[in-house]
Amino acid sequence: MKIHEDQLxxxxxxxxxxxxxxxxxxxxGDDAAVVRPSRGKEWVLTVDQFIEGVHFLGSAHxxxxxxxxxxxxxxxxxxxxxxLPRLFLLSIALPAHRxxxxxxxxxxxxxxxxxxxxxxxxxxxxxxxxxxxTARSSSTAPASGSDRGPDxxxxxxxxxxxxEVEAGRAVRRRGARPGDAIFVTxxxxxxxxxxxxxxxxxxxxxxxxxxLIPHYYPVIHIELGRWLVRRRLASxxxxxxxxxxxxxxxxxxxxxxxxxxxxxxLPCVTLPPQLHLRGCDPLKLGLHGGEDYGLLFTVxxxxxxxxxxxxxxxxxxxxxxLTRIGEIVRGRAxxxxxxxxxxxxxxxxxxxxxxxx
Amino acid sequence: MKIHEDQLxxxxxxxxxxxxxxxxxxxxGDDAAVVRPSRGKEWVLTVDQFIEGVHFLGSAHxxxxxxxxxxxxxxxxxxxxxxLPRLFLLSIALPAHRxxxxxxxxxxxxxxxxxxxxxxxxxxxxxxxxxxxTARSSSTAPASGSDRGPDxxxxxxxxxxxxEVEAGRAVRRRGARPGDAIFVTxxxxxxxxxxxxxxxxxxxxxxxxxxLIPHYYPVIHIELGRWLVRRRLASxxxxxxxxxxxxxxxxxxxxxxxxxxxxxxLPCVTLPPQLHLRGCDPLKLGLHGGEDYGLLFTVxxxxxxxxxxxxxxxxxxxxxxLTRIGEIVRGRAxxxxxxxxxxxxxxxxxxxxxxxx
Numbered sequence: 123m124k125i126h127e128d129q130l131x132x133x134x135x136x137x138x139x140x141x142x143x144x145x146x147x148x149x150x151g152d153d154a155a156v157v158r159p160s161r162g163k164e165w166v167l168t169v170d171q172f173i174e175g176v177h178f179l180g181s182a183h184x185x186x187x188x189x190x191x192x193x194x195x196x197x198x199x200x201x202x203x204x205x206l207p208r209l210f211l212l213s214i215a216l217p218a219h220r221x222x223x224x225x226x227x228x229x230x231x232x233x234x235x236x237x238x239x240x241x242x243x244x245x246x247x248x249x250x251x252x253x254x255x256t257a258r259s260s261s262t263a264p265a266s267g268s269d270r271g272p273d274x275x276x277x278x279x280x281x282x283x284x285x286e287v288e289a290g291r292a293v294r295r296r297g298a299r300p301g302d303a304i305f306v307t308x309x310x311x312x313x314x315x316x317x318x319x320x321x322x323x324x325x326x327x328x329x330x331x332x333x334l335i336p337h338y339y340p341v342i343h344i345e346l347g348r349w350l351v352r353r354r355l356a357s358x359x360x361x362x363x364x365x366x367x368x369x370x371x372x373x374x375x376x377x378x379x380x381x382x383x384x385x386x387x388l389p390c391v392t393l394p395p396q397l398h399l400r401g402c403d404p405l406k407l408g409l410h411g412g413e414d415y416g417l418l419f420t421v422x423x424x425x426x427x428x429x430x431x432x433x434x435x436x437x438x439x440x441x442x443x444l445t446r447i448g449e450i451v452r453g454r455a456x457x458x459x460x461x462x463x464x465x466x467x468x469x470x471x472x473x474x475x476x477x478x479x
Numbered sequence: 480m481k482i483h484e485d486q487l488x489x490x491x492x493x494x495x496x497x498x499x500x501x502x503x504x505x506x507x508g509d510d511a512a513v514v515r516p517s518r519g520k521e522w523v524l525t526v527d528q529f530i531e532g533v534h535f536l537g538s539a540h541x542x543x544x545x546x547x548x549x550x551x552x553x554x555x556x557x558x559x560x561x562x563l564p565r566l567f568l569l570s571i572a573l574p575a576h577r578x579x580x581x582x583x584x585x586x587x588x589x590x591x592x593x594x595x596x597x598x599x600x601x602x603x604x605x606x607x608x609x610x611x612x613t614a615r616s617s618s619t620a621p622a623s624g625s626d627r628g629p630d631x632x633x634x635x636x637x638x639x640x641x642x643e644v645e646a647g648r649a650v651r652r653r654g655a656r657p658g659d660a661i662f663v664t665x666x667x668x669x670x671x672x673x674x675x676x677x678x679x680x681x682x683x684x685x686x687x688x689x690x691l692i693p694h695y696y697p698v699i700h701i702e703l704g705r706w707l708v709r710r711r712l713a714s715x716x717x718x719x720x721x722x723x724x725x726x727x728x729x730x731x732x733x734x735x736x737x738x739x740x741x742x743x744x745l746p747c748v749t750l751p752p753q754l755h756l757r758g759c760d761p762l763k764l765g766l767h768g769g770e771d772y773g774l775l776f777t778v779x780x781x782x783x784x785x786x787x788x789x790x791x792x793x794x795x796x797x798x799x800x801l802t803r804i805g806e807i808v809r810g811r812a813x814x815x816x817x818x819x820x821x822x823x824x825x826x827x828x829x830x831x832x833x834x835x836x
Contacts, residue, residue, distance in 0.1 A: 128729075147521060147647075147649075148649060148651060151652070151733065152560070152651050152652050152653075152717075152733070153525065153556040153557075153559040153560055153652070153716075153717050153718060154523045154524055154525035154556045154557060154559070154560050154562070154640075154642075154649075155523070155524050155525065156521050156522070156523050156560065156644070156649045157521060157522040157523075157524065158521050158522075158646065159516035159520075159521070159522065163516075164504060164513050164514060164515050164516070165513070165514040165515075165516065165522065166511045166512070166513050166514075167511055167512050167514065167568065167609070167610070167639075167641075168510065168511035168512065168568070168610055168612075169526075169568045169570045169610070169611055169612050169637070169639055170570075170612050171570055171572060171612050171614045171637075173572060173614060173616065173617050174617055175617035176572075176614055176615050176616070176617050177614070199510040199511045200510075200511060202510040202511070203509070203510055203511050203513070205511070211524065211525070211526045211639060213526045213527075213528055213570075213637045215528060215530060215533075215635065252524070253524070253525055253526070254526055255525075255526050255527050255528050255637070257528045257530060257533055257534070258533055259530070259533070260530050260531055260532035260533050260633050260635070276617050278572065278616075278617070278635060280526070280528075280570045280612070280637045282524075282526055282568060282639045283511075284524075285511075287513070289515065290504075292504075292505060292511075292513045294505060294509050295508070295509050295510070296509075359510075360509075360510050361510060372485075376508065376509070
């Protein structure tokens with residue numbers, strides 16, 4: 123099926139919430155979108171890529187998951203600033219049909235399923251599609267006639283998300299001070315465990331399906347981020363996208379501080395006893411596993427008692443679990459304190475696109 | 480040279496204007512950028528892709544041109560709404576080094592040159608870099624060991640630009656009414672002529688260098704767009720990115736009108752007599768050639784006399800030339816009136832990503 127650019131845009135527009143309203147004055151179909159700011163608010167914006175073969179596997183990840191996750195990851199950056207998501211732009215490069223192997227086109231049912239997943243995320247996060255750009259992706263020539271070649275049709279998406287936050291109240295990475303308590307949401311390493319199952323081909327086994335959920339449909343903590351902003355409780359915040367060890371190092375570097383993390387306090391993912399994954403242990407997954415998209419934030423000591431223990435009560439849509447995992451300290455070192463009290467340096471060993479290559 | 484993601488971001492930050500200020504409250508280095516709106520203004524935003532092998536040729540286009548043009552094309556969409564450019568986000572996927580053929584890496588001097596061109600455009604359009612995203616591009620495996628294979632290292636960029644416009648005053652595509660005069664800026668087809676020279680390998684000949692400029696460094700009509708907004712002269716506007724025949728059809732469809740274009744009035748590019756390009760004639764280039772990034776706009780009849788004849792006086796930084804090329808008419812048809820008065824339908828034969836494939 124050959125498609126025209128205008129038809130493609132129309133298919134996207136029909137599937138994803140995109141009607142103009144009080145905030146979105148001009149949406150899809152003009153040269154650019156026009157957005158009206160709310161009084162006393164600032165805009166928070168970021169862009170995130172989601173590329174086949176880099177961020178997802180076209181052969182393993184269901185298209186609906188691809189669409190959901192592409193939008194969820196970008197939205198996570200808004201949650202990490204304490205912003206309320208409002209709008210997004212979708213930029214997508216799709217392989218031209220004539221080089222796509224039969225049954226592997228990305229402009230037919232794959233695209234519909236992908237958009238379905240993205241629409242689901244848009245409704246969940248209350249995001250409206252304001253515009254975007256479509257193009258043919260560059261990997262269009264067949265690699266020696268085989269559909270298994272490295273140059274198989276590839277999809278690349280980029281999501282620009284915009285949210286609003288009360289002026290001057292966005293929570294940055296750089297506000298952590300010695301003595302602040304460090305918190306994380308959810309389980310650490312749960313998304314990485316899901317990815318490991320996919321990479322080992324175990325994701326098709328029904329008994330492990332449940333373990334794929336954090337990898338497929340990460341929870342985005344918008345409500346918690348908003349709550350922390352409104353009550354001015356967080357001194358610094360970011361989302362856990364590349365793994366605790368890497369992300370905590372970034373937060374500490376931005377704040378000019380060090381940190382002390384307690385091994386015993388880490389809410390690491392638990393592996394079912396029947397599941398044996400060579401090289402995967404809960405501590406490594408918890409410290410270095412990426413894509414959890416939980417929030418990592420610090421709270422001044424005197425405010426810690428205001429952080430609810432039973433977060434299900436406050437943030438009941440996703441049963442967010444909050445765990446205090448350590449303290450901000452003077453200096454630059456980030457240390458891990460073991461169960462036996464032994465202290466070791468915590469090296470950043472999470473995800474880095476260019477190091478991983 | 481292997482690079483880390485954080486180092487790459489630092490290299491970009493150092494080269495491109497990105498310091499926070501009155502509008503940009505939080506810039507590069509946090510989860511997201513924070514932007515403070517000006518009183519009485521709306522935000523105009525759009526995203527544009529620039530992909531190696533699709534929008535530019537890594538082997539032919541100088542990296543500085545790639546960087547300049549990537550930002551210029553995106554900014555053109557802001558000019559087309561009458562907005563003042565303020566900020567941009569850069570999303571970039573670079574090939575991992577280990578698969579890049581020697582001398583063809585995109586993370587060394589190529590990247591520096593590209594960023595230099597982008598910085599030049601940022602300064603010219605008064606744009607500040609607010610953030611972005613970096614990733615490894617997916618075309619990383621060598622195609623049968625050859626550096627000439629179709630799967631050579633590829634770069635993909637996406638630029639999100641934000642501008643401001645007086646609330647309610649952005650000029651849309653849909654305001655054209657029967658009787659309105661149709662104007663274009665500059666020469667039509669000049670950019671396409673430059674591309675033809677590149678595609679035919681003539682761009683290395685010194686005598687044609689001058690003809691490459693419109694293709695390499697398109698003029699973006701920010702000042703004219705702002706002037707039209709402030710004086711409320713344009714009833715509809717868009718930029719000429721895919722060729723007059725395709726773009727005019729879009730403007731007419733959005734406005735629910737037809738158009739009548741006069742062949743004799745079209746400011747088509749002129750080909751030097753010594754230059755013989757098979758299949759290229761000025762009229763075809765002018766009607767269907769893409770990437771001019773001029774403005775196409777309509778003006779109600781009673782306001783036409785306010786459009787200056789000597790635009791050099793008003794918009795003297797780029798010597799913008801304005802040409803009245805026809806009229807908006809009732810109905811849906813778009814017609815071309817020849818020198819002999821003969822009328823023929825004008826079919827949209829400009830650029831379409833998916834049709835071209």
